[in-house]
Amino acid sequence: PEEIDRYAPAATTPGSGFSDPQPLVGIIMGSDSDLPVMLPAARILDRFRIPYELTIVSAHRTPDRLVQYARAASTRGLRTIIAGAGGAAHLPGMVASMTSLPVIGVPVKGSTLDGVDSLHSIVQMPRGIPVATVAINNSTNAGLLAVRILAAGTPTLVTAMNEYLASLETEVLDKVKTLEDV
Ligand code: RP5
Secondary structure (H helix, E strand, O other): OOOOOOOOOOOOOOOOOOOOOOOOEEEEEOOHHHHHHHHHHHHHHHHOOOOEEEEEOOOOOOHHHHHHHHHHOOOOOOOEEEEEEEOOOOHHHHHHHOOOOOEEEEEEOOOOHHHHHHHHHHHOOOOOOOOEEOOOOOHHHHHHHHHHHHHOOOHHHHHHHHHHHHHHHHHHHHHHHHHHOO
């Protein structure tokens, strides 16, 4: 719907496998206070040149917007949704109940309870309505999981993900070398 504010990178670059700037991933969060935790997911999607949108949808404060967003997500062209929330974190599960798209939940750590409240709220979904839950505050992994979902059937993205994994390995092996000199 038009009333949903969108943020998406200007354009994708060659080699991504996606040449259309139509957002493929929706990053949503319950409050602007979640933004610092959710931005790493956006940075991962930037890195893999995947177009996304980023906005606030609150399950409790904007319930009508939640329904509109979730119901329209698939027909608007989104392929997966990353939803972050803290406390009584009902956003990912409620979105998953109203779309057939894969939903990745990010438990956001609040000022109390160390984020365990958010984790339990997101991970303990009833049978039939899955939410792929990542670790508390780990939206990087939410972004990476979204890339993996999109990579199925997209060889350029598979290659890019393998290169990313190789870069992690190199990073650790470089540290091993450094430690050998200590
Ligand atoms: C949740 O309540 C939000 O996802 C956020 O993590 C938490 C606190 O929101 P604010 O009071 O900071 O807006 O709905």
